[in-house]
Amino acid sequence: xxxxxxxxxxxxxxxxxxxxxxxxxxxxxxxxxxxxxxxxxxxxxxxxxxxxxxxxxxxxxxxxxxxxxxxxxxxxxxxxxxxxxxxxxxxxxxxxxxxxxxxxxxxxxxxxxxxxxxxxxxxxxxxxxxxxxxxxxxxxxxxxxxxxxxxxxxxxxxxxxxxxxxxxxxxxxxxxxxxxxxxxxxxxxxxxxxxxxxxxxxxxxxxxxxxxxxxxxxxxxxxxxxxxxxxxxxxxxxxxxxxxxxxxxxxxxxxxxxxxxxxxxxxxxxxxxxxxxxxxxxxxxxxxxxxxxxxxxxxxxxxxxxxxxxxxxxxxxxxxxxxxxxxxxxxxxxxxxxxxxxxxxxxxxxxxxxxxxxxxxxxxxxxxxxxxxxxxxxxxxxxxxxxxxxxxxxxxxxxxxxxxxxxxxxxxxxxxxxxxxxxxxxxxxxxxxxxxxxxxxxxxxxxxxxxxxxxxxxxxxxxxxxxxxxxxxxxxxxxxxxxxxxxxxxxxxxxxxxxxxxxxxxxxxxxxxxxxxxxxxxxxxxxxxxxxxxxxxxxxxxxxxxxxxxxxxxxxxxxxxxxxxxxxxxxxxxxxxxxxxxxxxxxxxxxxxxxxxxxxxxxxxxxxxxxxxxxxxxxxxxxxxxxxxxxxxxxxxxxxxxxxx
Amino acid sequence: xxxxxxxxxxxxxxxxxxxxxxxxxxxxxxxxxxxxxxxxxxxxxxxxxxxxxxxxxxxxxxxxxxxxxxxxxxxxxxxxxxxxxxxxxxxxxxxxxxxxxxxxxxxxxxxxxxxxxxxxxxxxxxxxxxxxxxxxxxxxxxxxxxxxxxxxxxxxxxxxxxxxxxxxxxxxxxxxxxxxxxxxxxxxxxxxxxxxxxxxxxxxxxxxxxxxxxxxxxxxxxxxxxxxxxxxxxxxxxxxxxxxxxxxxxxxxxxxx
Ligand SMILES: Cc1cc2nc3c(=O)[nH]c(=O)nc-3n(C[C@H](O)[C@H](O)[C@H](O)COP(=O)(O)OP(=O)(O)OC[C@H]3O[C@@H](n4cnc5c(N)ncnc54)[C@H](O)[C@@H]3O)c2cc1C
Ligand code: SF4
Ligand code: SF4
Ligand code: FES
Numbered sequence: 001x002x003x004x005x006x007x008x009x010x011x012x013x014x015x016x017x018x019x020x021x022x023x024x025x026x027x028x029x030x031x032x033x034x035x036x037x038x039x040x041x042x043x044x045x046x047x048x049x050x051x052x053x054x055x056x057x058x059x060x061x062x063x064x065x066x067x068x069x070x071x072x073x074x075x076x077x078x079x080x081x082x083x084x085x086x087x088x089x090x091x092x093x094x095x096x097x098x099x100x101x102x103x104x105x106x107x108x109x110x111x112x113x114x115x116x117x118x119x120x121x122x123x124x125x126x127x128x129x130x131x132x133x134x135x136x137x138x139x140x141x142x143x144x145x146x147x148x149x150x151x152x153x154x155x156x157x158x159x160x161x162x163x164x165x166x167x168x169x170x171x172x173x174x175x176x177x178x179x180x181x182x183x184x185x186x187x188x189x190x191x192x193x194x195x196x197x198x199x200x201x202x203x204x205x206x207x208x209x210x211x212x213x214x215x216x217x218x219x220x221x222x223x224x225x226x227x228x229x230x231x232x233x234x235x236x237x238x239x240x241x242x243x244x245x246x247x248x249x250x251x252x253x254x255x256x257x258x259x260x261x262x263x264x265x266x267x268x269x270x271x272x273x274x275x276x277x278x279x280x281x282x283x284x285x286x287x288x289x290x291x292x293x294x295x296x297x298x299x300x301x302x303x304x305x306x307x308x309x310x311x312x313x314x315x316x317x318x319x320x321x322x323x324x325x326x327x328x329x330x331x332x333x334x335x336x337x338x339x340x341x342x343x344x345x346x347x348x349x350x351x352x353x354x355x356x357x358x359x360x361x362x363x364x365x366x367x368x369x370x371x372x373x374x375x376x377x378x379x380x381x382x383x384x385x386x387x388x389x390x391x392x393x394x395x396x397x398x399x400x401x402x403x404x405x406x407x408x409x410x411x412x413x414x415x416x417x418x419x420x421x422x423x424x425x426x427x428x429x430x431x432x433x434x435x436x437x438x439x440x441x442x443x444x445x446x447x448x449x450x451x452x453x454x455x456x457x458x459x460x461x462x463x464x465x466x467x468x469x470x471x472x473x474x475x476x477x478x479x480x481x482x483x484x485x486x487x488x489x490x491x492x493x494x495x496x497x498x499x500x501x502x503x504x505x506x507x508x509x510x511x512x513x514x515x516x517x518x519x520x521x522x523x524x525x526x527x528x529x530x531x532x533x534x535x536x537x538x539x540x541x542x543x544x545x546x547x548x549x550x551x552x553x554x555x556x557x558x559x560x561x562x563x564x565x566x567x568x569x570x571x572x573x574x575x576x577x578x579x580x581x582x583x584x585x586x587x588x589x590x591x592x593x594x595x596x597x598x599x600x601x602x603x604x605x606x607x608x609x610x611x612x613x614x615x616x617x618x619x620x621x622x623x624x625x626x627x628x629x630x631x632x633x634x635x636x637x638x639x640x641x642x643x644x645x
Numbered sequence: 646x647x648x649x650x651x652x653x654x655x656x657x658x659x660x661x662x663x664x665x666x667x668x669x670x671x672x673x674x675x676x677x678x679x680x681x682x683x684x685x686x687x688x689x690x691x692x693x694x695x696x697x698x699x700x701x702x703x704x705x706x707x708x709x710x711x712x713x714x715x716x717x718x719x720x721x722x723x724x725x726x727x728x729x730x731x732x733x734x735x736x737x738x739x740x741x742x743x744x745x746x747x748x749x750x751x752x753x754x755x756x757x758x759x760x761x762x763x764x765x766x767x768x769x770x771x772x773x774x775x776x777x778x779x780x781x782x783x784x785x786x787x788x789x790x791x792x793x794x795x796x797x798x799x800x801x802x803x804x805x806x807x808x809x810x811x812x813x814x815x816x817x818x819x820x821x822x823x824x825x826x827x828x829x830x831x832x833x834x835x836x837x838x839x840x841x842x843x844x845x846x847x848x849x850x851x852x853x854x855x856x857x858x859x860x861x862x863x864x865x866x867x868x869x870x871x872x873x874x875x876x877x878x879x880x881x882x883x884x885x886x887x888x889x890x891x892x893x894x895x896x897x898x899x900x901x902x
Contacts, residue, residue: 041696042754043792044704058772099771105763105828107781107788114775132785138703139788150762162758194743223698257675263701368701371720373675496687540692543659544744547691 004189004462006200009035010449011442012188014174014230015209017045018137018431019414021144022097022438023207023445028151028166030446035201036148037169037190039225043145046211046223047434050137051266051364053119053129054435055428056094060115062126062311067091068621069125074429075622076292077123077322078392078422079576080591080630081243084614085399086420090429090436097435098130104150106143108132120271123322123426126311134266134364140431172199174229175552176465177206177237177410180455185237185409187457189465193549196542198466204454205445207402208234208395208412209438213247216557216564217388218500218507221253221264227553228560230416234395235559239404240596240607242418244393244560245567246577248425249512251326253387255344260372262387265347265365267427269382270319272361273308274349276330277381278338284345285318288329292629293321324424324576327386331512334385344385350378386512392425392577393567394418396596402441409454413441423576472538472551492537495551502529502557510565515581519569526562533558562604563597570595570606588632613638648673649728651681655693656735659744665733672723678734679707679718682746694745702864705793709746710735715795715862718746737798738805752810753794756818760848761840763825766832780829787824787873789865790817796859796869802852813849816859816869822848823873826880841880850877 011027013020016038027034038045059065070091075082098116102108108130109117118127132139152162159165169190176189178200187202210230214222231241252265270276278284286304289297297318298304304317319326330345340346349358355378359366362377369375369382395412396405397419404410414434421429472495509522533554538547573587574580596607619627619639628636651672654665670685679697686693697707700719707718712733726732740748797815798804814822825831826840833840844850855878857870867873 040698040704040706041750044698044706046698048791049699049701049703096771099774102774103765103771105825105831107776107785107828109785110776110778110781112778114777116774117778132788135703135789138791142788146762149758152758153762194747194749223700223704225698258673259676259680260701364703371702372677372722494687494691496691500687538691544694544747545692546686546694 004198004200004466006202006457007035009033009201009203011035011205011207011445012037012201012203013207013209013442014188014233015045015211015414015416016042016168016170017047017209017211017414018140018144018434019416019438019441020045020207020209021141021148022435023209023413023442024166025144025147025151026439026442027207027446030443030450032205032446032449033165034442034446035167035169035203037172037174037188037201039173039193039229040171042168042170043141045141046225047141047431048138049221049223049264050140050431051134051264052121052268052271053131053136053428054094054098054140054431055121055124055128055426056098056130056432057091057126057128058095058098058116058118058130059126060111061118065126065128070094070128071618072621073124074426075422077424077426077429079424079586080422081575081611082422083399083419083611084618086437087422088618089399089440090420090433093436094432097432097439101140101143101435104143104147106139108139119268120316120320121427122267122270122320122326124428129271129428131268134268134362137431140434169199169201173549173552174233175469176461177233177407178457178461178465179237179407181458182455183238183407184454185407186454189462191469191542193544196545196548198469200457200462202457203449205409205411205449207441207445208410208416209414209441210416212391212415213557213560213564214388214391216502216506216561217511218503219253219262219386220388221250221262222388228556229553230412231394231563232556232559234404234407234410234412234416235563235597235599235604237407237410238599239407239410240396240598241393241563242396242594242596243423243567244391244418244563244597245571245595246392246423247388247564248323248390248392248577249327249386250389251323251330251386252347252384253389254368254373255340255383255385256342257373263368263372264387264389265382265384266362267323269347269349269362269365272349273352274319274347275317275352276319276326277346277348278333279340280338283319284333284338285321285326285329288325288332289318289321290325293325297321322424322426324579327512328579330384330386340383342383344383346381347384348381350380355379388507388511390425390430391415392418392421392423393564400440401444402437403444403448409448411441411445413437423578469552472536472548490532490535493532493535495536495538495547495554498529498533498536498554499550499557502526502554502561505529506561506564510561510568513579513581514568516569519565522565523562523569526558526565530558559599559604566604566606567595567597588630591630591632592635651723651728652731653681653685654731654733655682655685655745657693657745658742660742663742663745665735676723677719678711678721678723678732681723682718682734694743694747696747703791705791705864708737708793708795708798710737710798715798717793717795717864720864737794739798739800739803740794750794753792753797753815753817756814757821759814760818760821760825761833761838763828764832764836764838766830767835769830774830776829783827783872784824786867787820789867790820791865792817793864795862795864799858799862801856801858802849809849809852813852816853816874819844819848819850819853819877820867820869820873823877826877841877844877850874853878
């Protein structure tokens with residue numbers, strides 16, 4: 001028997017990014033004793049990397065903006081696959097969530113009349129993104145961090161204890177969700193990075209807020225933490241993932257030097273006037289406006305340029321199309337031999353704005369290119385290309401409560417949750433998603449926890465979790481697993497090597513443009529990697545050992561990689577973040593189809609389900625001809641019947 | 646693309662002690678020190694402990710000392726060193742070592758907790774905040790802080806003086822006091838909290854003798870000393886005579902001319 005220390009809490013939030021902290025603040029406010037667990041130090045979560053802004057229809061810059069317009073833009077961006085009730089709640093609640101940040105000390109950039117300034121972004125009809133230069137995520141995360149500390153100060157004044165009601169366990173990694181005998185959540189199992197010791201936090205409600213999966217891909221804008229832990233934890237606990245084929249490749253990542261390949265170049269560069277050119281100097285985006293968006297984008301450079309000054313009488317330039325469109329266009333240009341020297345295209349602000357304006361509006365981009373690539377963006381064009389950026393797919397949740405489907409007591413919010421963004425996320429809609437659904441997850445998790453449900457921890461599960469975590473120290477002897485000896489036969493494996501092979505596989509075979517044969521091959525390779533991963537062996541001891549941490553993360557990355565490849569192979573159409581060379585068009589028949597992934601024994605099982613019909617009053621926000629471009633035949637029939645009466 | 650072998654000396658050990666260990670490791674074009682540390686992990690020493698997250702200079706996780714200077718590993722390009730130079734990487738000196746390049750930075754989190762949070766103005770609801778850009782800019786500069794704690798590491802008040810840690814919040818958190826003090830809508834005063842006085846009396850502003858070492862190492866180029874610490878000292882001085890402010894101003898003026 002391993003001795004594992006235990007603590008009791010009402011709500012455990014896994015993740016201290018925007019979604020996790022907002023959930024924790026709400027859960028504590030609702031009276032639940034709340035523990036937050038995060039893999040890295042408090043205040044370092046991936047959310048700090050967000051640059052461009054947070055979308056909310058506050059109408060500070062354009063008076064006509066409202067939640068309905070935001071809702072429409074979000075649905076269009078997601079090609080109507082969005083869980084529409086989430087998109088509705090998101091659009092309605094985002095302004096309140098942003099304003100609330102100000103009451104906690106956030107300092108956004110201002111309009112001339114002193115309100116929160118809002119900027120243009122791809123796919124948003126009006127200037128909608130609240131921002132702080134190009135470090136909006138840092139401001140958001142720091143505000144939530146400082147608010148959490150503020151609450152701890154209040155608790156300290158009242159009770160003499162900072163951590164009695166809200167405690168952060170930093171540098172702890174959760175490897176298992178624990179359940180009671182009836183299948184309800186009863187806690188989490190985690191290890192502390194610093195010491196390697198194990199800890200069980202018992203709680204009837206757990207909120208997953210672990211972010212994304214980008215570290216399964218080679219070229220990515222994502223941070224070290226993005227190993228898909230929450231996705232895998234949910235799967236293993238029995239909750240399905242929805243629409244994992246939708247992975248967003250951001251059109252503009254750095255392409256040179258190799259060591260920084262993938263680092264993000266924020267969309268604000270284009271929102272503020274930056275243009276894309278190929279090696280012939282042509283603004284090629286004008287050649288790539290798809291039919292569904294034809295009426296909404298400028299046809300000439302002159303019109304596009306006028307739009308920045310006079311958006312009411314001109315249409316926006318096609319550089320601001322949704323990300324999937326721009327990423328595919330760049331990919332095509334490079335393939336056609338019109339790329340830049342290092343395999344990207346040119347993104348230029350230097351000829352569009354005075355140097356001082358660039359430095360003021362895009363300070364971190366200026367800094368990033370200067371420091372990492374020796375490029376002065378006020379004097380020359382940047383070289384950019386697509387980079388894996390965001391996963392739209394994720395844990396299947398109830399739109400109102402963020403409760404997972406199938407595991408009582410398990411909630412999910414933020415990037416780890418699926419549905420909200422459909423097949424493609426608009427820029428700025430993630431930060432607002434974190435706040436809207438982080439708050440909801442915290443609220444409903446607290447209500448659930450305080451309703452007195454939930455049983456105890458099963459001791460055997462704790463034993464099994466401990467054995468699984470220790471397996472990499474003794475793999476060769478087969479000490480840690482319940483698999484047969486044949487599978488264990490073979491040389492010990494290095495976690496770094498396996499990780500690199502997985503990244504290469506996902507990048508090459510399940511990347512931005514997908515083909516049937518390649519995805520099938522990816523699945524074979526992932527299966528082989530999974531077998532080898534059982535023999536992963538690490539050196540050294542448990543105290544802060546990165547090799548060991550990676551060995552444990554591998555399980556998650558492999559599971560998630562398999563889900564992405566399987567779902568991508570199944571969906572025989574192109575939509576949003578999922579592009580098939582063999583099925584290049586969007587197929588309306590796929591509009592009402594969700595693909596669910598579940599863990600089935602050792603593998604993943606796929607299930608097709610039908611999406612809930614969009615509420616008529618929400619459909620009524622669109623023109624009939626627009627709906628005809630998206631909705632499936634049988635959905636349209638129902639609609640005409642309903643409206644015609 | 647060109648490749649060469651670099652010589653690295655990395656501190657390996659834990660709270661009980663350790664030593665510099667020599668490595669020879671391949672370096673490619675355009676790489677930063679963190680890339681090289683990662684290559685060491687992948688090819689030579691998989692358990693080498695280092696903190697990092699973003700590898701883009703945005704999270705402040707990868708702080709350490711390179712050739713004795715506090716820096717971010719992910720923002721230090723290999724091209725700033727000559728090819729035959731031995732590059733020494735050690736953990737931040739002001740904080741206790743956990744393992745290898747990882748230090749225990751809990752001091753900073755304890756200090757953060759001692760500074761009272763933003764106090765919202767009474768009677769101004771969400772959505773009603775009005776502030777001018779010029780008025781928020783000063784605090785915005787300080788909010789660029791990525792909490793890398795390099796300034797805390799370098800400040801001589803605590804760097805080799807464990808005994809001062811109790812009374813001194815360090816530049817990052819004195820700057821936090823300044824940030825709140827300069828926030829156009831912070832209502833601390835109305836709530837009976839004098840932030841400037843606490844900076845002096847509770848957070849150790851008086852220990853700072855404006856050497857500006859903190860400003861020099863800040864990867865965000867925040868003017869910690871000039872824009873946060875000195876102005877706060879000046880405001881404190883309304884009440885108290887502080888010879889260092891006088892000195893600081895003279896130095897500043899001389900530099901400017
Ligand atoms: C470079 C970049 C720029 C972006 N810019 C924008 C933008 O301008 N606007 C926008 O809306 N969106 C933007 N995004 C997207 C957005 O930043 C993310 O989607 C969002 O921050 C995710 O937040 P989160 O709260 O879901 O997760 P995160 O902030 O990633 O937090 C995840 C947390 O979970 C913890 N965790 C993970 N696994 C475990 C585990 N096993 N055990 C314990 N803890 C764990 C981590 O330590 C971390 O604390 C950007 C993304 C990138 C990469
Ligand atoms: S200026 Fe003050 S705070 Fe900064 S390093 Fe010098 S003594 Fe420390
Ligand atoms: S002020 Fe600068 S050096 Fe100090 S913690 Fe913040 S970013 Fe780092
Ligand atoms: S890893 Fe984030 S600052 Fe270096």
